[in-house]
Amino acid sequence: MKPTTETEAPYTDPEALLQARVLKILKPCLSYWLDEQTLYLTLNLSRPPVTRARLETALRELRDKAYLDFRVDPLSRLTEWRLTPSGHALAQPL
């Protein structure tokens, strides 16, 4: 009998895909903080476009899962994000 090859269905959950895009952008930033505005602009360089509200939800979820850390820069008052060690581990294959 010929063995059947099962192909994995492409992952289509838009929110999970958005979170993966966020992790991918933050990955090369290493331990530095990236401000939310730059993150938002970077995300919207490619399609599909992302609204600010969706980005905020994605960031909050990733933070709740301890994949992201955030702070408010004392001088610029901008919210900044970076990957936690577990976030880096998760983003490794991306």
Place this chain on the structure above:
Amino acid sequence: MNEPTPAVRSASTNPLLALPQGQKENIFIWLREGSDHEAINIRLREKNLPPATEREINSFFTQYAQERWHNRLGRAAVEADAIISQVRQDRGQIPEATLAALGQEAFSQIASGKATAEDLARYTSMFLRAREHDRSERALDLQTQKFHLARRNATEKALDAFARELPQNPSALQAFQQLKNQLLDQTDHLEEYE
């Protein structure tokens, strides 16, 4: 088979995206400066490069801008680390918290596109040079002070030696002591003027 004409080439075979990095960067800069389709093709011809359609030029600009932006984010962290290492190697103690703040500032500036890595490296070396210059000036001041002190001691020593040679005449000795004090006083005033 004939080569596809520029009009029917798809975005994936965009010849502009296959050019060497330096040429892609040049075309990107020309476009950013506002060169139109015709102007780009004239410049491509000057460089012995094949002409491109308007669609290819537009698609190149979008794709290359994205690529460039992502590369910038990646480079920002690398460049910030490099700046910290450069400053850390410099003589003198710079607190780790200051270095971390400097690295974060360098990263933020490069990542947001407000400054290039080269600009920040230049500012850092200017800062280090200024610091070095300040240290040299302070070292020079210290050296000058030492020189004045040595000159004063030498004068005093010479005069003492001379005094020992004087005949045992109290009035001559007294006059000599006055002269000595006067001379030392003058030396002190000279230091103030210098």
